Amino acid sequence: MSLVKSHFVWPVLSLCALALAPTLVQVPYFLHLGILALIWVIVAQGQNLVQGFTGYVSIAAAGFMGVGAYASTLLTTKLGWSVWASMVCAPLLAGVLAVVVGYPSLRVKGHYFAIVTMAYNLVIFIVLINFSSLTGGESGITGVPKPENFSVFGMAVNFETRIAYYYLTLICAAFATAVCGLVLHSRVGRVLLAIRQNEPLVDASGVFAWRYKMFAFVLSAALCGVAGALYAHFIGFLNPEPFGVDQSLNAILAVILGGRGTFASKIVGAFLVVALPEFLRVAETYRLIVYGLLLVLTTIFMPRGIVPLLASAWYLFTSLFKKR
Amino acid sequence: MIEFLQQVFNGLAIGAVYTLIAIGLTIVFGILGIAHFAHGVVAMSGGYVTFFLIEKLGVPFFVAMMLAMLVGAILGLLVERFAYRPVQNAAHINAFIIALGLTMMIDGLNLLAFGPDQMVIRTPFQSVFNLGGLVVTELRVYVMVTTAVLIVAMSFFVSRTKTGRAIRAVAQNRSAAILMGVNVNAVALVVFGLSSALGVAGGALVGAMLALAPGLGESLVIKGFAVLILGGLGSVPGAIVGGLILGVSEALAAGYLSSAYKDVIAFLVMIVVLLFRPEGLLGKK
Numbered sequence: 001m002s003l004v005k006s007h008f009v010w011p012v013l014s015l016c017a018l019a020l021a022p023t024l025v026q027v028p029y030f031l032h033l034g035i036l037a038l039i040w041v042i043v044a045q046g047q048n049l050v051q052g053f054t055g056y057v058s059i060a061a062a063g064f065m066g067v068g069a070y071a072s073t074l075l076t077t078k079l080g081w082s083v084w085a086s087m088v089c090a091p092l093l094a095g096v097l098a099v100v101v102g103y104p105s106l107r108v109k110g111h112y113f114a115i116v117t118m119a120y121n122l123v124i125f126i127v128l129i130n131f132s133s134l135t136g137g138e139s140g141i142t143g144v145p146k147p148e149n150f151s152v153f154g155m156a157v158n159f160e161t162r163i164a165y166y167y168l169t170l171i172c173a174a175f176a177t178a179v180c181g182l183v184l185h186s187r188v189g190r191v192l193l194a195i196r197q198n199e200p201l202v203d204a205s206g207v208f209a210w211r212y213k214m215f216a217f218v219l220s221a222a223l224c225g226v227a228g229a230l231y232a233h234f235i236g237f238l239n240p241e242p243f244g245v246d247q248s249l250n251a252i253l254a255v256i257l258g259g260r261g262t263f264a265s266k267i268v269g270a271f272l273v274v275a276l277p278e279f280l281r282v283a284e285t286y287r288l289i290v291y292g293l294l295l296v297l298t299t300i301f302m303p304r305g306i307v308p309l310l311a312s313a314w315y316l317f318t319s320l321f322k323k324r
Numbered sequence: 325m326i327e328f329l330q331q332v333f334n335g336l337a338i339g340a341v342y343t344l345i346a347i348g349l350t351i352v353f354g355i356l357g358i359a360h361f362a363h364g365v366v367a368m369s370g371g372y373v374t375f376f377l378i379e380k381l382g383v384p385f386f387v388a389m390m391l392a393m394l395v396g397a398i399l400g401l402l403v404e405r406f407a408y409r410p411v412q413n414a415a416h417i418n419a420f421i422i423a424l425g426l427t428m429m430i431d432g433l434n435l436l437a438f439g440p441d442q443m444v445i446r447t448p449f450q451s452v453f454n455l456g457g458l459v460v461t462e463l464r465v466y467v468m469v470t471t472a473v474l475i476v477a478m479s480f481f482v483s484r485t486k487t488g489r490a491i492r493a494v495a496q497n498r499s500a501a502i503l504m505g506v507n508v509n510a511v512a513l514v515v516f517g518l519s520s521a522l523g524v525a526g527g528a529l530v531g532a533m534l535a536l537a538p539g540l541g542e543s544l545v546i547k548g549f550a551v552l553i554l555g556g557l558g559s560v561p562g563a564i565v566g567g568l569i570l571g572v573s574e575a576l577a578a579g580y581l582s583s584a585y586k587d588v589i590a591f592l593v594m595i596v597v598l599l600f601r602p603e604g605l606l607g608k609k
Contacts, residue, residue: 057417104599111359111557114420115549116598119591122546130584245542249424256421288432295425299418300410 011181011263015174022163031162033274035234038169039227040270042176044254046223048266049180049216051255053189055196056106056213057114061224061251063121066128066243067094068225069232070135073144083147087229094225095218102217106210109199121245128240140239144232159233169230176223177263183219192216224251257298259305268307326457331579332572337464337533339571340471344526345544346551346563347475348519354558355495355515357416358408361423363523364545365430366403370396370524371531372438375445385447389470389528393521400520401513409512427542435538445531467529474525475564478518487514495558550594556607565605569593 018038022031043061050058068090075086105116128135135141147159147168157164183189191212194202202209232238250273258269276294280287302309345367352360370392377388407426411418449462482488493501494511502508527536530544551570555562570590577589597605 051417057420104595108598108602110416111353112553112598112602114359115553116595118546119550119594123588123591126585126588245546253421253424256417285436286432288428288435292425292428292430292432295428296407296422299421299425300407303411303414303418 011177014264014267015170018170019167022166028162031166033278035162035166035169036231037271037274038166038173039230039234040251040254040274041173041267042169042223042227042230043251044258044266044270045173045176045180046220046227047251047255049183049192049220049223051252052260053184053192053196054213054216056109056217057117057252058217058220059114059118059245059248059252060101060121060124061220062243062245062247063124064094064098064221064224065228065231065247066124066240067097067221068228069238069243070128070228071225072229073141073232073238074134076145077141077143083145083233087147087226087233090229091222091225094228095222098218098221099214102214102221106213106217118245118248121243121248125240125244128243135240136238138239140237142237144236144238146233146236165234169234172226172230176226177266179219179223181263188212188215253295257305259307259309261307265305265307269305272306327579328576329458331575333458333460333464335572335575336568337467337571338575339568340468341526341530341533341544341567342547342551342570343564343567344471344474344522344529345548346555346567347478347560348523348526349545349548350552350555350558350560350563351491351515352519353552355491356408356412356512358419359416359423359549360519361420361545362403362426362430363519363548364543365427365434365541366396366399366520367523367527367530367544368536368541369399369430369434369527370520371445371527371536372434372443373524374528375443375531375536376438378446385445385449385532389525392528393524396524396527397517397521400516400518400523403520404512404516408516409509412512427545431538431541434541438536440538443531443536444534445528445536447532463532467533470525470529474522478522479560481518487511491515547590550591552604553594554597554605556604559604559606559608562604562606569605 021034025031025034043065046064047058047061050056071093072083072086072090075081075089076083081089101120105113105120108116129138132138146165149156149158149160151157159165159168183192191202191207191209194207195209195212199209228243231242254269254273255266256269257272258265258267277287277291280290283290298306345363348367349360349363352358352363373392373395374385374388377383377391378385383391403426407422408419411422447463447466449466451462453460453462482491490501490506490511491514493504493506494508498508501511526544527541530536530540547570551563551566553566554569555564555566570593573593574586574590578586581589601607
């Protein structure tokens, strides 16, 4: 019972809280940030599969987001597909690309892997900027359509409204989180954790480590593809800028800032990377400096991330009361 | 043929800069195991300092570069002491995150201090020689010679001095070096000072050859890492060979294929090398 409780109570509670949030906070700006943060939850889950579970730091999350975003947009604008169909197709394309590029790069480890994936991200970025007959180059593509409306139980859902899009991203984020949770608690997840701890031992035990690494890399790319597609159809305007290496670094941050674990820490991490830069907008010219300083200080003084820190603080707090 | 030689010459000049950046990265990586991502922005700060010294104080180019290297070395010492040392025993990813934070900070400070405009460092080396059709600019020759001199000076320091011996000892076996009474923290400071000074020289040369602009630091450090992969992480000869290969392949790609995609081709070269020699061209197995 307690196992079931610990696994399901918090996710269900926070899902309810996130579902109710728009009725409490009706400021459009916050809803906008909420949608972005939920998109980043998907990215963080994908990044966590590779970085957190497997221990391979990939710097290509934003590149795969870009592939998803442009694939979905081009399928709708150039080929006239329905947005729903192209949104399903986008992660598949990102996944196929991940198979192709993952094959050479998963042979190397550690810093090598990080740098090679960073090169992939750069290549994707350069192609997005220079292949302007297809991608519109730096000026980008305007008028990316919103998903088609449909009606559920006689109630029309209009995705032009932020609120409908919020629930769409919430469903996707919840789904991504559930998938990652299931993977973690399956045999595959245990192999991935074993690879992080001791890859030669995994190989020596007769398990094809590279297959599992490939699985994690491809699933992660597909999740980033979903996030990219959601982003493109939400913002309605697409240019290469949000898919550069610095955004991939943000994905790494989302995984690190929250701390270890699949659930609360990733949500907190994603909300932080969306909220912090917005919050620091007040500081304008000092924004980069303050953000960088915060990063350095957080890593030095809170190396485990924010959620474990809060959890142990909460534990201390409650144990204080239990004694009395 | 002349066209080809021209591209190779231009490639060697830019490759020399990549080599300077990559040597700084490779000694930090080989000796301390840190992927020093902030190296590029440190190099750029040095480039800006050189620009400032020349334009505002009228210091001659090489003197300005030396002074900037000194400033860069001090910046490197500060970075090691206050940012990397607190996490030296934590997971490597922590040092990498610190490096990202530093990149943003130093980038922001550069922007604040020197503004967002492109700046070209003015040098007195403006003459152009024509060797049977091959256009040789004096500046590019100076870039290559400066790089060679700095590399020789660094090799001399590492192979002939007592401090250099301590550095090599830490690179070979950190624990044994500690047992023999080597002050590892001091070695880390020296390595960062040396690495940053070389990086700053690279920044100043690239500022003279191309231009200084925000964001160039990141692109330089990414090239530097690509060089490391090509040559082998932690190997100085690898960084020299890798830097020149990257520079030349970029120039050839720009000349014969497409200048927009030159970086793509450079990275493809890196990935192909990785496929066949995962440890890099001159890396150890």
